[in-house]
Amino acid sequence: MQDAIVxxxxxxVRILSAAMVQKAKSGHPGGAMGAADAISLLFAEFLxxxxxxxxxEARDRFFMDPGHMSALLYSELALQGKLNMEDLKNFRQLNSxxxxxxxVEVALGIENSSGPLGIGHAVALGNAIAERxxxxxxxxxxxxxxxxxxxxxxxxxxxxxxxGRVAGHLKLSNLIFFYDANQVQLSCRCEDVMSHDFxxxxxxxxxxxxxxxDGSDIASxxxxxxxxxxxxxxxxxxxxxxxxxxxxxxxxxxxxxGAVSTHGQPLNAAGASTDAxxxxxxxxxxxxFKIFPEVAExxxxxxAELRKEVEAWKKAKAAWDAANPEKAAxxxxxxxxxxPKIDLSGLELKEGVATRVxxxxxxxxxAENVKNCICSSADLSNSDNTQxxxxxxxxxxxxxxxxxxxxxxxxxxxxxxxxxxxxxxxxLYPICATFFVFSDFMKPVLRMAALMGLPVKFMYxxxxxxxxxxxxxxxxxxxxxxxxxxxxxxxANGKSEMLVLRPADAFxxxxxxxxxxxxxxxxxxxxxxxxxxxxxxxxxxxxxxxxRKGAYVVSDNCGSARPDLTFVSNGSDVLLTHDAAEVxxxxxxxxxxxxxxxxxxxxxxxxxxxxxxxxxxxxxFAKSSGLPLLFAQVVGGFGKVSGLERFGASAxxxxxxxxxxxxxxxxxxxxxxxxxxxxxxxxxxxxNN
Ligand SMILES: Cc1ncc(C[n+]2csc(CCOP(=O)(O)OP(=O)(O)O)c2C)c(N)n1
Numbered sequence: 001m002q003d004a005i006v007x008x009x010x011x012x013v014r015i016l017s018a019a020m021v022q023k024a025k026s027g028h029p030g031g032a033m034g035a036a037d038a039i040s041l042l043f044a045e046f047l048x049x050x051x052x053x054x055x056x057e058a059r060d061r062f063f064m065d066p067g068h069m070s071a072l073l074y075s076e077l078a079l080q081g082k083l084n085m086e087d088l089k090n091f092r093q094l095n096s097x098x099x100x101x102x103x104v105e106v107a108l109g110i111e112n113s114s115g116p117l118g119i120g121h122a123v124a125l126g127n128a129i130a131e132r133x134x135x136x137x138x139x140x141x142x143x144x145x146x147x148x149x150x151x152x153x154x155x156x157x158x159x160x161x162x163x164g165r166v167a168g169h170l171k172l173s174n175l176i177f178f179y180d181a182n183q184v185q186l187s188c189r190c191e192d193v194m195s196h197d198f199x200x201x202x203x204x205x206x207x208x209x210x211x212x213x214d215g216s217d218i219a220s221x222x223x224x225x226x227x228x229x230x231x232x233x234x235x236x237x238x239x240x241x242x243x244x245x246x247x248x249x250x251x252x253x254x255x256x257x258g259a260v261s262t263h264g265q266p267l268n269a270a271g272a273s274t275d276a277x278x279x280x281x282x283x284x285x286x287x288x289f290k291i292f293p294e295v296a297e298x299x300x301x302x303x304a305e306l307r308k309e310v311e312a313w314k315k316a317k318a319a320w321d322a323a324n325p326e327k328a329a330x331x332x333x334x335x336x337x338x339x340p341k342i343d344l345s346g347l348e349l350k351e352g353v354a355t356r357v358x359x360x361x362x363x364x365x366x367a368e369n370v371k372n373c374i375c376s377s378a379d380l381s382n383s384d385n386t387q388x389x390x391x392x393x394x395x396x397x398x399x400x401x402x403x404x405x406x407x408x409x410x411x412x413x414x415x416x417x418x419x420x421x422x423x424x425x426x427x428l429y430p431i432c433a434t435f436f437v438f439s440d441f442m443k444p445v446l447r448m449a450a451l452m453g454l455p456v457k458f459m460y461x462x463x464x465x466x467x468x469x470x471x472x473x474x475x476x477x478x479x480x481x482x483x484x485x486x487x488x489x490x491x492a493n494g495k496s497e498m499l500v501l502r503p504a505d506a507f508x509x510x511x512x513x514x515x516x517x518x519x520x521x522x523x524x525x526x527x528x529x530x531x532x533x534x535x536x537x538x539x540x541x542x543x544x545x546x547x548r549k550g551a552y553v554v555s556d557n558c559g560s561a562r563p564d565l566t567f568v569s570n571g572s573d574v575l576l577t578h579d580a581a582e583v584x585x586x587x588x589x590x591x592x593x594x595x596x597x598x599x600x601x602x603x604x605x606x607x608x609x610x611x612x613x614x615x616x617x618x619x620x621f622a623k624s625s626g627l628p629l630l631f632a633q634v635v636g637g638f639g640k641v642s643g644l645e646r647f648g649a650s651a652x653x654x655x656x657x658x659x660x661x662x663x664x665x666x667x668x669x670x671x672x673x674x675x676x677x678x679x680x681x682x683x684x685x686x687x688n689n
Pocket of ligand 1: 116118182
């Protein structure tokens, strides 16, 4: 495209962005207006996509990190005809296609949900890893670029360190960042918070750094992007020195370019004037929601070019299919969107080991049988047992992408975001692991994975105070309740936004992994023990499959009578309550033991099923290694939950079990106390009703 047309397109984007924010009475015009030149050029000349098929597997991916610049993305998509003027007028309104921050919708060209700064460019990194993984296995037919808009805020975030290090280390030359260096952030100018040499920082990580002194100069930007596209050895960051709120003026003509006030409010509220700005940029203040005819024409012409490129690709792909029928069939299967079928029925399980060990056995099986799994661990592979996957697939390395294991180093948040980017790519199923206590480092990305509905498998080992000697810094207590808060959020169809599973023994661990792969539209978290656990009683293969209902009866001596007591727990606490139940049964009580791998999943079952597991209006005593809140919703009005309401302590696990009341004797005593309370409560209730 001619430079003048690209600039005209950028002006069009500035007009639309300013008008959208003004109409919505909220939003972020400044950054969008400054980055418009670079992003318009990317869409005008560089990014390869299929105008007819937004899901085209070889499309270049464009990711947003600063989701607050959504007006920019939506305006660009309007130039391509993917959004219309009504969409832009409905910016930030209920059920519109233009929410406040972009929400992933590949059909519209929105590759990721963005808003929490820094996460987006880590997701882009994951996508670039996925691209290299696929190209290594299927060839250049699948290659594409991964481009991400980043801003001051995202690059100030801690996650930027992980992204810079990992992307540079892996020499991902398919990854290109455009840094909108406008010197302005939300509350201040960048000079108030940073003064280091940005160029040196990224060069030190192994990036190619291209500095564009005038980030609105189309010719310089084009030169920079050409170099970035041609780069074959390292990732590139193009630093575009842009102007915040480019073109913004007040009624009296005073410039508002570079004003911090334009970051997050309509230009009128920022002291400038939207009408005057629209006019200044060549638009019609009476009707700013228009695409200039010459811009529309140029983008139509671009689409025609792209169609030709896609046709050529399709021909090449058909030839590749014919020459590689087996690979073509595998690729088709991988890209089908269907979760891989995993068959763990023939797996030889060692009993009496930690659930992390069983999980390791399963991961070894997946490494050999499910080739579109990628596994990652934050420097704990030999402890969280992902080593079993690593041993069979090898490390994914710079210039050698044959491995299936991504060593990210100690960077949990980066790891989680990378996995989201891998899942967004399509065709691949990421698994990532660390100690449960360090899930704290991953909270933002757990939420984003759930929000985007991504089938990432998060795996956490060392699941309770029984971590032992390492002490309270390493002992998760409140974590299970915390992570299950995401399980409490429901999709429109009632399904949890995240499935969280804490299996009780080897057989439930198998069931948990099967469930994780059956769950294809939300993330799954599996929580595993460090310490050995014995196998529960019964025909475990048959019984453990009942985990799919969230909870089931493990042992029972009630026959057709109502239970005197029902124990509810999960993970290694199930065997504990079972042992306590045996003591009470010997004393003549009718006691039921329930394993509840997921309270939310259980609560979503029919009342009939729930009542068959927990008989209504009978005493229910839940035992948790976490906070009592964990089972509060399932024990009923007269039920009780006993959990841990303190930080742990440094001592051998057995000592802590005694200290904190996690022995069968202590549980028996607590249960008896509860039964007395229950009786008194029922009497009290009767008296008052
Ligand atoms: C993790 C996170 N923290 C805080 C915010 C709130 N926030 C939105 S934009 C922004 C500053 C962004 O500055 P910059 O990236 O330079 O964007 P610009 O001002 O150029 O639009 C902040 C702090 C956020 N979105 N995400």
